[in-house]
Amino acid sequence: MGFLPFKIGFSAGWEDMCICVDCRWVDRCKAYHAVERQHGVAHLNESPDIEPIEPRIFISVMDMPGGESGVEWDVRACRSFLADHGRWMRLRPGEEIPK
Ligand code: SF4
Numbered sequence: 001m002g003f004l005p006f007k008i009g010f011s012a013g014w015e016d017m018c019i020c021v022d023c024r025w026v027d028r029c030k031a032y033h034a035v036e037r038q039h040g041v042a043h044l045n046e047s048p049d050i051e052p053i054e055p056r057i058f059i060s061v062m063d064m065p066g067g068e069s070g071v072e073w074d075v076r077a078c079r080s081f082l083a084d085h086g087r088w089m090r091l092r093p094g095e096e097i098p099k
Helices: 030-039 087-091
Strands: 007-012 058-065 069-077
Touching: 030 058, 069 087
Parallel strands: 007 058
Antiparallel strands: 058 069
């Protein structure tokens, strides 16, 4: 596993959403690109060019049907966050926000 340019926390049972979906930089951000990879979803941009400042990525362990466990990656804080409510949804109209 390579070097990760952000801090990671761990939690269990948190319900909060990733703040990136409402961030101006979501389609240009290298940290969100990594989150997309962990979620196994299509990238908004194959070549992100913004290195965010101190993104805090939380890894949540979730109970799944059938007694299995799943893992969610979410950014919960970031010094580069610039509010742009609904930006992800405008970039991918009609699609469900990755969870
Ligand atoms: S909140 Fe930070 S990590 Fe998330 S998209 Fe914005 S700049 Fe990137």
